[in-house]
Amino acid sequence: MKKILILGAGIYQVPLIKIAKELGIYTIVASIHGNYPGFEIADKVYYENTTDYRKILSIARREEIDGIVTAGTDVAVITIGKVCDALGLRGLSFEAAEFATDKLLMKQCYEKYGVRSAKFRRVSFDDPNYANIIADLTLPVMFKSVDSSGSRGIVKVDSPSEYDHARNIVLENTRSDYFIVEEYIEGEEFGAQAFVQDGKLEFILPHGDYVFKGDTGVPVGHFAPYELDPEILEDAGHQLAAAARAMQLDNCAINADFILKDGKTYVLELGGRSGATCLAELVSIYYGFDYYEKIVRVAIGEKVDFGISSGLSGQDGVPNASMLLVSDRDGVIVSQENRNAPDPDIVEVQFDHRPGDAVHKFRVGPHRIGHVITKGKSLDDAVSLLHKALDNITIEVE
Ligand SMILES: Nc1ncnc2c1ncn2[C@@H]1O[C@H](COP(=O)(O)OP(=O)(O)O)[C@@H](O)[C@H]1O
Ligand SMILES: [Mg+2]
DSSP: OOEEEEEOOSTTTHHHHHHHHHTTOEEEEEOOSSSOTHHHHSSEEEOOOTTOHHHHHHHHHHHTOSEEEOOSOSTTHHHHHHHHHHHTOSSOOHHHHHHHHOHHHHHHHHHHHTOOOOOEEEEETTOTTHHHHTTTSOSSEEEEESSOOTTTTEEEEOSGGGHHHHHHHHHHTOSSSEEEEEEOOOSEEEEEEEEEETTEEEEEEEEEEEEEESSSEEEEEEEEOOOOOHHHHHHHHHHHHHHHHHTTOOSEEEEEEEEEETTEEEEEEEESSOOTTTHHHHHHHHHTSOHHHHHHHHHTTOOOOOOOOSOTTOSOSOOEEEEEEOBSSSEEEEEEEEOOOOOTTEEEEEEOSOTTOEEOBSSSGGGOOEEEEEEOSSHHHHHHHHHHHHHTEEEEEO
């Protein structure tokens, strides 16, 4: 029996655990303690911090695993790189993982290899004159923690009077002694899911993002296809491929964040794992395969056929759309109700919690309390069904 080590036991890893079990693979989950749904379904659980790569590596050795993987989070990617390198497993390298989880290293890769990306500067927290270093950047700018995710430690700054405040927010959200400041790109945010196997991009699937405008943009939903002019689509694919090469990403899923400005795609960042917020599901529905299965199979060393004949970023898949369920207040869930009649085009309505669970007023991704995914003959159909389905869902929080 093959063995896979899955890092994380949260809602974004549950589908990985389930499909691995269905494939007859022994599932070992590592995660910190907490109220995580993956614990109940895994064959074996280690309560360890997934960022502690020494501990995870010793578990991987002891268990003689065949593969290591995660989904929907950057937190454990560095550990995956470490373990893959040490044990010769299929997956991204430690170096690639470092590029993918340190925003400064990533930006330096992009600069070196000519990937289109916002102009940036590195700033030390102990530099009292840091304003000079960023003086030649055009406002507004983004202050960014280099090692956080989920929009934590990312602050938009409109004038120099806000610098110190923004710097302090970044400081609270990083373990690093420096951060980056980059120019704000005013445009439309979108993304792409992709997969690279043995150096070959198996697909690039651009998707639209529904963004919640809080302190920064937080993605709350997605849709595909994302209609783009052919030249723009080609440029986006080119930027993604160049960024993936620059970061040496291989044998991993790719989650790309872009901003489209004046018909040009700017790369915000690439992650070396599949996206959160229903993005793996978006890929599965669009192409008609189980994306989690592909991810698991590659991780345990199989050469996987993605069977995508329509070109790298074909626009002829199954249109679909998703949206997170969120709360508008801090409180406790009193009741949750889904009044939608069964409909094959309502692919999934998921409640993350049970009544009695405490939830947050939505500000960042982890505050989600559920999701809805729909599909349709056209994107319009999928999107209007999404809104209809959302109207028939009530989660009461008090
Ligand atoms: N240079 C930028 N211009 C405009 N918006 C940005 C820029 N950088 C980040 N953002 C916004 O902040 C969000 C989070 O930034 P990102 O670099 O992707 O960090 P995270 O790892 O937290 O996702 C983006 O999705 C986008 O909405
Ligand atoms: Mg991002």
